[in-house]
Amino acid sequence: MKKSIYYIIVVILVSGCVNFKKQSLWDSPPEIAEPEHIENVYALNILEDGLNGDVWFTEDIKCIKVENSGEFKSSGEKGVHIKWDKQEGGCDWIGLGIGWDSWSGKDLSRILDRAAIQFRAYSPDGKIKSLPLAACLEDFGGAQAWLGITGNLIKYKGDDEWATVTLPLEDFSWNEFDADASNIKQMIIQFEAAGDFYVDDIKIVPFAGNTKYKYSILSAGKLEIKVDGYGNEQEWKEQKAIALNEDSEIKLLIDENFLYVSGAIMDKTPAQNSKSGDDIWNGDALEIAFSTSSEANKKRKKFLFSDQQIGIRMNDLPMVWDWRGHKEIPGTKTVVIRNATSYFFESKIPLSYFTMEGWQLGKTYGLEVALDKGNASARLAQIRWNSPEVIGFHKNPSLWGEMVFISQDK
Numbered sequence: 001m002k003k004s005i006y007y008i009i010v011v012i013l014v015s016g017c018v019n020f021k022k023q024s025l026w027d028s029p030p031e032i033a034e035p036e037h038i039e040n041v042y043a044l045n046i047l048e049d050g051l052n053g054d055v056w057f058t059e060d061i062k063c064i065k066v067e068n069s070g071e072f073k074s075s076g077e078k079g080v081h082i083k084w085d086k087q088e089g090g091c092d093w094i095g096l097g098i099g100w101d102s103w104s105g106k107d108l109s110r111i112l113d114r115a116a117i118q119f120r121a122y123s124p125d126g127k128i129k130s131l132p133l134a135a136c137l138e139d140f141g142g143a144q145a146w147l148g149i150t151g152n153l154i155k156y157k158g159d160d161e162w163a164t165v166t167l168p169l170e171d172f173s174w175n176e177f178d179a180d181a182s183n184i185k186q187m188i189i190q191f192e193a194a195g196d197f198y199v200d201d202i203k204i205v206p207f208a209g210n211t212k213y214k215y216s217i218l219s220a221g222k223l224e225i226k227v228d229g230y231g232n233e234q235e236w237k238e239q240k241a242i243a244l245n246e247d248s249e250i251k252l253l254i255d256e257n258f259l260y261v262s263g264a265i266m267d268k269t270p271a272q273n274s275k276s277g278d279d280i281w282n283g284d285a286l287e288i289a290f291s292t293s294s295e296a297n298k299k300r301k302k303f304l305f306s307d308q309q310i311g312i313r314m315n316d317l318p319m320v321w322d323w324r325g326h327k328e329i330p331g332t333k334t335v336v337i338r339n340a341t342s343y344f345f346e347s348k349i350p351l352s353y354f355t356m357e358g359w360q361l362g363k364t365y366g367l368e369v370a371l372d373k374g375n376a377s378a379r380l381a382q383i384r385w386n387s388p389e390v391i392g393f394h395k396n397p398s399l400w401g402e403m404v405f406i407s408q409d410k
Contacts, residue, residue, distance in 0.1 A: 064094050076201075082196075098187045098202070099186040118167070166211055220253075269374075272284050285314055289367070387399035
């Protein structure tokens with residue numbers, strides 16, 4: 001009995017000096033990286049590395065030709081070459097569709113305000129300034145949400161020869177035809193006019209903000225601007241310009257009493273406008289549309305009471321016109337100076353005319369600027385700032401860019 005007790009004690013003491021290794025009954029599975037996704041959306045790659053079975057396009061080769069390209073690609077082994085001519089081909093409609101993720105339904109509803117469709121585009125003829133295209137997201141019920149591809153959606157980074165085109169999902173016209181963002185069938189591209197470019201890497205990417213042009217305007221308590229057409233004051237030199245094309249620009253300033261506008265415009269028939277009243281757009285003129293409310297929905301398709309549209313007639317008897325009130329704005333002063341191939345102007349417009357509490361520093365407001373170019377008989381062209389390829393800004397504020405006011409100490 002004593003021997004048994006002694007043996008048990010020895011075993012316990014020896015066991016207490018031994019470290020036992022824990023051993024799982026089953027091997028742990030290897031860690032697998034979660035696929036790339038945004039919220040609940042995993043089908044992010046719309047088209048990569050060439051054509052596949054998810055792609056269809058108008059079959060008439062007189063109108064459009066779509067083929068893989070091994071020579072011009074942004075990444076991978078293949079890009080896609082697209083060349084079309086709607087008029088010469090005699091086609092009423094030209095399109096291309098991509099039912100990505102094997103034509104399954106895609107729920108984009110939770111990421112409309114935080115994602116965009118993005119693709120890469122290239123032209124051997126140089127940088128792409130515009131694309132005569134419109135993009136569409138179609139649901140399985142046939143309803144469609146559209147977005148025109150305007151110049152402000154096309155960006156180049158440094159010396160990169162490929163442009164990045166960004167289409168924010170929330171900018172598509174979801175409500176216009178009640179398209180269901182939770183059950184998307186395909187992406188459609190509609191082609192207008194004629195074009196020739198390469199496309200690659202169409203995908204959904206995280207995106208915050210918007211692609212509208214934004215213009216910062218210097219604001220001061222009181223400006224000493226001599227309205228003489230020359231714009232020589234230091235304030236004009238400090239204010240950045242809105243470039244309407246390669247050789248014409250507009251500038252805006254404000255103080256507590258006035259909105260100031262100046263411009264330098266290249267024109268073969270400078271400052272010619274024989275029209276008056278609501279018709280001053282039909283000749284040389286400047287149109288300015290803007291909001292006086294920072295709370296207005298930026299996607300609205302109709303004017304609010306806080307939206308304004310004014311115009312400056314460019315001739316020897318300039319005038320500032322209010323298209324909403326159908327009358328000349330009182331208390332303005334405009335001077336136009338012209339030479340053989342250009343004209344310069346300055347204008348000041350009293351803010352008291354507009355019913356508003358005043359623009360606030362740091363707040364964002366809608367703005368669109370359009371240059372009407374014509375001769376003594378009629379307008380020949382219109383150059384728009386934020387919506388260069390899409391007409392209708394005078395009715396549709398969603399086409400406007402943005403302005404923000406920054407302080408200028410005086």
